[in-house]
Amino acid sequence: MEFSSKLLERAVNEMSQLPGIGKRTALRLVLHMLRQPKEQTTMLSEALQAMRNEVKFCKSCHNISDHNLCEICASPNRNESIICVVEDIKDVMAIENTSSFKGLYHVLGGKISPMDGIGPHDLNIESLVNKVKEGSVKELIFALSSTMEGDTTNFYIFKQIQEYKIFTSTIARGISVGDELEYADEITLGRSIVNRIPFENSLKL
Amino acid sequence: MEFSSKLLERAVNEMSQLPGIGKRTALRLVLHMLRQPKEQTTMLSEALQAMRNEVKFCKSCHNISDHNLCEICASPNRNESIICVVEDIKDVMAIENTSSFKGLYHVLGGKISPMDGIGPHDLNIESLVNKVKEGSVKELIFALSSTMEGDTTNFYIFKQIQEYKIFTSTIARGISVGDELEYADEITLGRSIVNRIPFENSLKL
The missing domain is CATH 3.40.1360.10 (Dna Topoisomerase Vi A Subunit; Chain: A, domain 2)
Structure with a gap:
């Protein structure tokens, strides 16, 4: 892909580093940004940088957090x-x-x-x-x-x-709620029979 | 969707403003950034901002350009x-x-x-x-x-x-190169007959 602008090329290349985003999608996203007000791109950039630089991980459970x-x-x-x-x-x-x-x-x-x-x-x-x-x-x-x-x-x-x-x-592994038995795979169906639960218990949910 | 961090929420919300990117995809992209070195996010942010703020449009053809x-x-x-x-x-x-x-x-x-x-x-x-x-x-x-x-x-x-x-x-509107006739839509096929070209011309390409 040949770009008429180095700035555009750099933005597309950086965008296409993200998983599942190829050059074409990146170009589509970047051209969309060009049609939007400048503030929107500024806000996106700042939000990404703030998130990457300031986000913490909980010292106990390792979940993402704003605090320790x-x-x-x-x-x-x-x-x-x-x-x-x-x-x-x-x-x-x-x-x-x-x-x-x-x-x-x-x-x-x-x-x-x-x-x-x-x-x-x-x-x-x-x-x-x-x-x-x-x-x-x-x-x-x-x-x-x-x-x-x-x-x-x-x-x-x-x-x-x-x-x-x-x-x-x-x-628990078993049949999803709302699923039809005939479409369930054999292993899941087999496990759901082996690990069956008392009918009364299922009424409580 | 509830987020454990305001910074994460803001980044996901900004990302999901882009066309074709929903909250789930935005979260996946943002979490990917968290696993990558900080420099990558910095480079992406800077490339987007530079592109949005500095890119010019050609004064003659309105194509994107780095110059006038x-x-x-x-x-x-x-x-x-x-x-x-x-x-x-x-x-x-x-x-x-x-x-x-x-x-x-x-x-x-x-x-x-x-x-x-x-x-x-x-x-x-x-x-x-x-x-x-x-x-x-x-x-x-x-x-x-x-x-x-x-x-x-x-x-x-x-x-x-x-x-x-x-x-x-x-x-020219016509049958794509490599396409089979039977799968072409009628309008395109009709146009390709009406707008037929001398056979010798097709040999030159």
Whole structure:
């Protein structure tokens, strides 16, 4: 792609560094900015820089936060004895949106994935084990993706904390609410039968 | 969507102002930036601001440029007597990539579209008519989209310059190179028969 302006070329090149944004999309976005008031681009630039330079990570759960301790960890209304282990902050937001969980979180920052060169020491596992060691945690809920990497990470953490005899659970795998049985994959359907729950329990939800 | 950080929320909100980027995509992009070195975000922000604040539009053809006159208009190797009328700068780039055109361009900045509230006076039509009036232009090639709006714009310009008796042409509509006839739409196929060219001419390309 040949550009008639170096400034345009530089903006498109920088934009296309972002994942899922190719040169053509970047050009479309940049030309859109040119049609908008200058202030909008200024506000976008400043917001991105402020976010990148000033955002903090909660020292307890590693969630993104404006303070040293995030709002969830600092809240007196949350149950500190239950910790939900998640991959990244998008998962925290997803679970928070359900309003079904009143404990704390622990953001690992990824999954163990030898293929991508991510080992246990690249993740926030040590601080999780330390929390368990301190003794105030009663339950750990593994809420990682149901993939090979997620299962490996669950198992690695389980091994590390096994000796402390706390209750560990994993989120239920089963048929999505509203889904038709005939379109469900066999493994999920099989698991949903093996892990069936008393009918009365399902009425409470 | 609830965010654990105001800085993150602001960045996501600004990002999602861009066309085709929703809140979820914006969050994915912003979280990607957080995983990359700070310099990358700084470079992106600076490139966008520099582009928005410093980019110029060629005073002759309205193409984006770093100077008052764009490289194409300033080049001594281009034929000044043929002007290709296009909708926006993406079309200039597309035609330049074909290396099939050695004349100059004129970027209208859109099409006449009453539905979107875009009239002739919102486009760079007056400066085009003035160029024709000056007398150095011999041919005008209409290279707008083959839509109702494109055809309306072509016709509006044609009416304005009719009295100056210059040659006007429109790019050929026909079957794409490599396409099978059976999948072509009827209008395009019909036009390609009506506007057939001598077989010998097609051998020269």
